[in-house]
Amino acid sequence: MVDKRPRALITGVAGQDGGYLGEHLLAQGYEVFGLALPGEEVTCGLEDGDHVLRGSLTDSASLEAALRQSRPAEVYNLAAATSVAGSFLDPFTSSEVTGIGVLRLLEAVRHIDQSIRILQATSSEIFAGAESSPQDERTPLSPRSPYGVAKAFAHQMVAVYRESHGLFAATAILYNHESPRRGLNFVTRKITDAAARISLGKQEELRLGNLDVSRDWGYAPDYVRAMRLILGQETAGDFVVATGEMHSLRELLEIAFSTAGLDWRRHVVSDPELFRPVEPVRLGGDASKARSRLGWATSRAFSEIIREMVTADLERLQGAASGPPASPEPPGPTPDLLQPGGYDAGASDTVRRDGLPPVPGPPHGKG
Numbered sequence: 001m002v003d004k005r006p007r008a009l010i011t012g013v014a015g016q017d018g019g020y021l022g023e024h025l026l027a028q029g030y031e032v033f034g035l036a037l038p039g040e041e042v043t044c045g046l047e048d049g050d051h052v053l054r055g056s057l058t059d060s061a062s063l064e065a066a067l068r069q070s071r072p073a074e075v076y077n078l079a080a081a082t083s084v085a086g087s088f089l090d091p092f093t094s095s096e097v098t099g100i101g102v103l104r105l106l107e108a109v110r111h112i113d114q115s116i117r118i119l120q121a122t123s124s125e126i127f128a129g130a131e132s133s134p135q136d137e138r139t140p141l142s143p144r145s146p147y148g149v150a151k152a153f154a155h156q157m158v159a160v161y162r163e164s165h166g167l168f169a170a171t172a173i174l175y176n177h178e179s180p181r182r183g184l185n186f187v188t189r190k191i192t193d194a195a196a197r198i199s200l201g202k203q204e205e206l207r208l209g210n211l212d213v214s215r216d217w218g219y220a221p222d223y224v225r226a227m228r229l230i231l232g233q234e235t236a237g238d239f240v241v242a243t244g245e246m247h248s249l250r251e252l253l254e255i256a257f258s259t260a261g262l263d264w265r266r267h268v269v270s271d272p273e274l275f276r277p278v279e280p281v282r283l284g285g286d287a288s289k290a291r292s293r294l295g296w297a298t299s300r301a302f303s304e305i306i307r308e309m310v311t312a313d314l315e316r317l318q319g320a321a322s323g324p325p326a327s328p329e330p331p332g333p334t335p336d337l338l339q340p341g342g343y344d345a346g347a348s349d350t351v352r353r354d355g356l357p358p359v360p361g362p363p364h365g366k367g
Helices: 016-027 060-070 084-089 091-112 146-164 187-199 220-231 249-259 288-294 302-321
Strands: 007-011 031-036 052-054 074-077 117-123 168-174 206-208 238-241 268-270
Touching: 007 016, 007 060, 016 031, 016 220, 031 060, 052 060, 060 091, 074 091, 074 220, 084 091, 084 146, 091 117, 091 146, 117 146, 117 220, 146 168, 168 220, 187 206, 187 249, 187 302, 220 238, 220 288, 238 288, 249 302
Parallel strands: 007 031, 007 074, 031 052, 074 117, 117 168, 168 238, 206 268
Antiparallel strands: none
């Protein structure tokens, strides 16, 4: 019997968004394939050697092989070298993976099957220097980091292949989105994990950079739903995916630590040495286009997301205390605290999606 399920290929399937997207597409009746680095664990229900393919955005041959083996109708590119701070330390790798890697994927699709629909996960870091907030699809690109520049290159290259080669190539401009699966290198998870550890006597303080920043934080499962809706449109386009609500880092700390029964002011230290080289303006997204054309909406309030993350960290740590395996220690302080998007590389920025050696961390911890 011929399998008539739609097929999808997800690059970066081992990350937060890749896992949620894989589960979502499986629930929608898709046959799902995932591209991951050798040795990466994939936890969204795909079988290694069959539906989990091994490859890298730095290797055109592996991308072409993945396309031929999976024969997808849709490709979701979530793979990237995710560290903003790390991109200052190693701009060549950030450009090679996050920028040129997308070009390799577009070329592979153009040569193998031009009917494939492509979704590129773009980052709100392309608007880091924007003069106004909120930003939408018409906001001029103004990246302020090598990572943001690489994402901007990829974003514009998608438009070139859409307009010049006729590919169905779309982008989801993703603002910060979180969940209990978020890597410990991201500020939200760094905070929720610390709140849980401090409440259990496993940690004494949390050192962060600039506390006087605000971001647009959403819920990761909501954002992967938007990705599928974008590829379901009649024509390809660009869509900002955001809540439109700004929340301060201090508000995040208040919710997280109070959930753990703590006053954050007693345990959090702001260290000027951990400030970013360049701090973006208020990165807040206007998702009016996604709401009107996709019928997309968020499902969780900011406070609910943070409480869910703290609860999950408490349960994980308490479970680890009762027996093996032991919970890994959190990463050291890092200036790379406010990365947008869902292109996390696991529990540490030094874990890479590109198949190349890790980028050395900054002097204050992992990048």
